[in-house]
Amino acid sequence: MVQRSSRLHPSAPLTPDGHAWVDGWLDRLTPVQKAAQCLVVLPGATTDGMPDEATIAALRGGLGTLHSITDLRASQAARYHAVVGEVSSDAGFPPVFVTGNLEAGVGYSLGATGTDFPYPRGIGMAGSAALAYRAARQAAEEAYALGYRWTLSPCIDVVTTPDDPILGVRAYGVDASGTSALGTAQIRGYQDAGVLATAKHYPGHGDSAVDSHLDLPRIDRSAHDHESVHLAPFRAAAEAGVASIMVAHVVLPGLGIDVPASLSPEVNRGWLRDELGYTGVIITDSLRMRAVAARYDAGAAALLALHAGADVANVKCPAEDFPAVLTRLSDAIDSGELDEATLDAAFRRLLEARWRCGAHEPASFDASEARRYDPPLEWDDELRGATVSVRGDGDGLRRDGTNVVMGDTALASRTTELIRERGFPVTLVASRPTASSLAAVATDASIDTVVPVFSPSLPITAQERQEISTATTSEEVRAKIAAVLVNSALDAADLPDTGTALVSLPAVDPFEMVTDAAVRAAIDVLT
DSSP states (O other): OOOOOOOOOTTSOOOHHHHHHHHHHHHHSOHHHHHHHTEEEEOOBOTTSSBOHHHHHHHHTTOOEEEOOOSOOHHHHHHHHHHHHHHHHHTTSOOOEEEEOOBTBTHHHHSSOEEOOOOHHHHHHHTOHHHHHHHHHHHHHHHHHTTOOEEOOOBOOOOOOTTOSSOGGGSOOSOHHHHHHHHHHHHHHHHHTTOBOEEEEETOOTTOSSOTTTSOOBOOOOHHHIIIIISHHHHHHHHTTOSEEEEOOOBBGGGTBOSOGGGOHIIIIIIIIIISOOOSEEEESOTTSHHHHTTSOHHHHHHHHHHHTOSBEEEEEEGGGHHHHHHHHHHHHHHTSSOHHHHHHHHHHHHHHHHHTTTTSOOOOOHHHHHTTSSEEOOOOTTGGGGSEEESOOOOOOTTSOEEEEOSSHHHHHHHHHHHHTTOOEEEEOSOOOHHHHHHHHTOTTOOEEEEEEOOOSSOOHHHHHHHHHHTOSHHHHHHBSOEEEEOSSOGGGSOOOSSOEEEEOOBOTTOOBOHHHHHHHHHHHO
8 A cells, every 4th residue: 555645734835836737727617617617426337337428428518526436346446536537637627526435434435345444433432543543544545546535524523412313423422622633633644645534514413403314404502512512623623724624404593594504605604714714625515415405406506505605516416417507507607696706716726625635637547556455354453442332241252152143234244244254153143133032042052142233223212222121131141142232323331231241333324334344343342
């Protein structure tokens, strides 16, 4: 792996060559082409893993940023990213930016490829800024090798409500000071490896009881909590030189914000630019989330975002919808609703960010380097065991016995696979662990140990707490349990007492994405 130390900083002065490159593109493109550069859409691929017609057409139309391709091996993704960069360059535009969510590594977007890293909550459980840096640095090294130049992470929301329905394992789960320390460490890790980092979700989503993927959160937040809790990590991120900040779709009526923050001039121009003094790239959260999409079509949302001061409208629509969005922006330019000065300022910030991370040239494709990340790789950091929370002691798995994992989720299946990879005999019983199903296993004399795997809701309900507790009330059941595994952002001490060893592992996010890093850390406890 090639070590890089770019030390990106949005306020660092450009070199004379950088200024010339930026000014050249500003002079060369039309206002409509500049608007196209300020959009993010989803790419498509043919059956052989190459850009499809709609993606190529969008690139030739001036599209500025592609969100990550999905469901390709690392080497296929690297080839794809190299090709899209060449297509946009050949069409007379800067190489398209390639971005994605690297919250748990490149596999979070691509699938089972590359190294799985802990979710932020695992890093929060460990509480180590050094670990946070190492994980982000390694994730960015892998991403850079595959053509990514921009990650939409880290998530630096401070969770303050027990009713959080969406952040869960995606937040560090610690206070504002701890979040600031871990978040800035990850920002440095990403950017020292040459990948632009994004602090999200400004001005904080951690006190929302509504998932903005489903509806528009209206948050009752005091001015004191706003300043001292929710904004504190973003001030730290800006001071650390974070290249971009993502603005959330939240309404804060008590603070004078009656429209989604992502579409608010007061938030973008007032709070971020004027009050925080932030000079980097501002990007919206995905505009296809129902908090916005239920109220505006993609073109209208993009226009509102750019008009409000966002540099990038994260439309995240399929590539075939790009022309319609751009037509809406073109009409707004013609009518004077969207002025060229606004577009110039946004485009300049994007160009400067490109130059700083080397994205002014198409990403090179090193097939041998990229193929290193094709298989799933193990993250074996010395602090891996600290990224889960453990209560109590157990006897562990039996290498010379019969071990059973019980659960009907992807987490239970993956736990079984990784236990088997360690050389332990293990069988998956794909049933929900309950008092009766566990009792049936416990009375089977051929079974030595059982690992019940629970995947409760976010937030965990009272009924789910009761189910975990009552499932292990029998002494006969407890005697055979190696440990109870619970997918959760809670500390083990805050989960029901099972009378056995219990591991709280932040392994699965609200989108059902499993990170092997947390599963392996839990298996360390079992073995």
